[in-house]
Amino acid sequence: MTTRTVLIAAALAVAVALVGYEANRFWAYLIYAVAISSIGAMSLNLLIGFCGQITFAQGALIGVGAYTAGNLGNAGWGALSLLGAGLCGALASALIGLPALRLRGLYFAISTLAAQFIFSYLFKILQPLTNGVSGLVVKPLVLFGRPVASDQEYAVISIVLLFLSWLFLSRLAQTDVGRALLVIRESELVARGMGIDVSRTKMKAFLVSGFFAGLCGGLLAFTSRFANPEAFEIGLSVDQTAMIIVGGLGSLAGSVIGAVFVTLLPEAIQRLGELMPSADLVSAFREMAFGVLIILFLLLEPRGLVSLGQRLRSRWSGSKSNAGTAVTIPLRDRSRTFAMPAFNRRKV
Amino acid sequence: MTLAVRDLTIRFGGVTAVANMSLDVGAREIVGLIGPNGAGKTTFINCIAGVNRSVAGSAVWGGREILGLSPAALLRLGVARTFQSVVSLHDLTVLDVVKLGAAAHARRRSGFIAQFFGSERTFEDELCESLLKPLNLADVARSPIQTLSYGQRKSVDLARALAAEPQMLYLDEPVAGLTYQEGLNMGAVIRSVRDRFGCSVIMVEHKMDVVMATCDRITVMAHGSRIFEGTPAEVQTDQEVRRVYLGDA
Incomplete structure (x- = not known):
């Protein structure tokens, strides 16, 4: 990450925040919805795209963040409730990540699926904290001593937090910890052989990822003023996974692009549907669109919109492009390489 | 020893x-x-x-x-080692891999906080000068591993092991x-x-x-x-x- 990238991102954030502040409620809603999803998608991408730990419990972690922020906010914690949401998310994530110290790949993924269902159930039965199936009503976020009521203000807050989260995660990717994550994704055996403490590094990834998932949940609770168990079921995990697949696995910018795409797609289909005669048809199409989209991306562009953008850019800039951005290895090829790490191919 | x-x-x-x-x-x-x-x-x-x-x-x-x-x-x-067959670590550049090797060596490596906030330019230049140049890798220091030849990858693996000053x-x-x-x-x-x-x-x-x-x-x-x-x-x-x-x- 160069200084130039940071400046561009900052300028972009300021521009979108300004638009969000001046726009009408609907546009402000779209902006904060995208920003909040982006934070969640980045946190998920850290685990799946960077560290290679496939998890389906993202919805549960966002839920933990939402209920934590809701309860702390209602108790008068103000902005600290968002911090609390992050910390509780990190804690829950570390708990869900514990099996990853022994399980790999699909086996770990299944354990997170189980965790997702356990948490969904807990949200329903922990009456005192979650108010069960009827849902928890959340008071507005109190910032600098006054409640934040308008959607426009939430748009600005969400964009600022998205920018800070991106800054943190992209810096993290450039430390030894971030690089170690990439090696673990390719091969745990190689990582171990290189002297990387695999268990500790994975735990760090779970903690950081959980923190931002919790933050995402906290923002979600304050903006929708409500947290109910149905919102944090497996469907949310699927949505978040769709975002990082569409946007680009292992890319923070891709997470944001994916979040924009996946959040705005239903809106676009809705608009399209208003032009059509049958409303039933449209709602069916909406359900299908996600599934079709994920399949298409996995088949045609496994590294997401980001790599599509890189390819177009290197084609436009022609000979000026360096080899680094032009080469993209499809994920399916890679999976073949890292299923067979160096140690297995050894001849003694 | x-x-x-x-x-x-x-x-x-x-x-x-x-x-x-x-x-x-x-x-x-x-x-x-x-x-x-x-x-x-x-x-x-x-x-x-x-x-x-x-x-x-x-x-x-x-x-x-x-x-x-x-x-x-x-x-x-x-005690450091190299591997018989090198895996290609797709998204990492030569410098990334060598820095990971250096990470094992606490004295040579700045802490997490310093890495998080600071620039690594001087450290990268030092690695280029002391390790990559002698191994003929200075030109590809910022290229992803996947773009290198098999022989170069072997050299990268050696550079990684040497970065820990074994x-x-x-x-x-x-x-x-x-x-x-x-x-x-x-x-x-x-x-x-x-x-x-x-x-x-x-x-x-x-x-x-x-x-x-x-x-x-x-x-x-x-x-x-x-x-x-x-x-x-x-x-x-x-x-x-x-x-x-x-x-x-």
Whole structure:
């Protein structure tokens, strides 16, 4: 990450925040919805795209963040409730990540699926904290001593937090910890052989990822003023996974692009549907669109919109492009390489 | 510092891969470990590198028992290794991999906070100058590993191990898969590495011309144990070594 990238991102954030502040409620809603999803998608991408730990419990972690922020906010914690949401998310994530110290790949993924269902159930039965199936009503976020009521203000807050989260995660990717994550994704055996403490590094990834998932949940609770168990079921995990697949696995910018795409797609289909005669048809199409989209991306562009953008850019800039951005290895090829790490191919 | 391995035995189920293997490596010495396929050379290296477990024996490095230590712990004691076949770490650049190697060496590496906030430019330049240039990798320092040739990847792996400033270096077939010329160059590089860093080297290798030109002493393994030890010249004339390699005449 160069200084130039940071400046561009900052300028972009300021521009979108300004638009969000001046726009009408609907546009402000779209902006904060995208920003909040982006934070969640980045946190998920850290685990799946960077560290290679496939998890389906993202919805549960966002839920933990939402209920934590809701309860702390209602108790008068103000902005600290968002911090609390992050910390509780990190804690829950570390708990869900514990099996990853022994399980790999699909086996770990299944354990997170189980965790997702356990948490969904807990949200329903922990009456005192979650108010069960009827849902928890959340008071507005109190910032600098006054409640934040308008959607426009939430748009600005969400964009600022998205920018800070991106800054943190992209810096993290450039430390030894971030690089170690990439090696673990390719091969745990190689990582171990290189002297990387695999268990500790994975735990760090779970903690950081959980923190931002919790933050995402906290923002979600304050903006929708409500947290109910149905919102944090497996469907949310699927949505978040769709975002990082569409946007680009292992890319923070891709997470944001994916979040924009996946959040705005239903809106676009809705608009399209208003032009059509049958409303039933449209709602069916909406359900299908996600599934079709994920399949298409996995088949045609496994590294997401980001790599599509890189390819177009290197084609436009022609000979000026360096080899680094032009080469993209499809994920399916890679999976073949890292299923067979160096140690297995050894001849003694 | 010296390494003394005594009576090392490694079994996989009913198969005894290494039996009562002993090996001494002096300070600044390059020891070649050769032997026919299946002799147990790589298993032996993996064991003293903390990957495979032994059932008996000891390995003392600088007065400390190192059997059973993790690769990370060994790196902290100055023991580094390279791998026989290199994996391509797709998204990482040459500098990324070398920095990871340096990460094992606390003295050389800034802490997490400093890395998080600071720029690594000076450290990168230092790595380029001290490691990548001698290995002819300076031009590709910022290229992803996947764009490099097999020979270059081998060099990257060596650079990664050297970045930890090891005192003992295990090289598992550093020349395998390289062209004849690349192989001879690698041999020269290994000797210059020893001279510059003052480290001891254990080198498993099949290419005899490289082994003969590079090593100070050669240990021959067959069926999991040592059958001969001596200078390159002695190995070439030994009848037992000839028998193991070529069969009874």
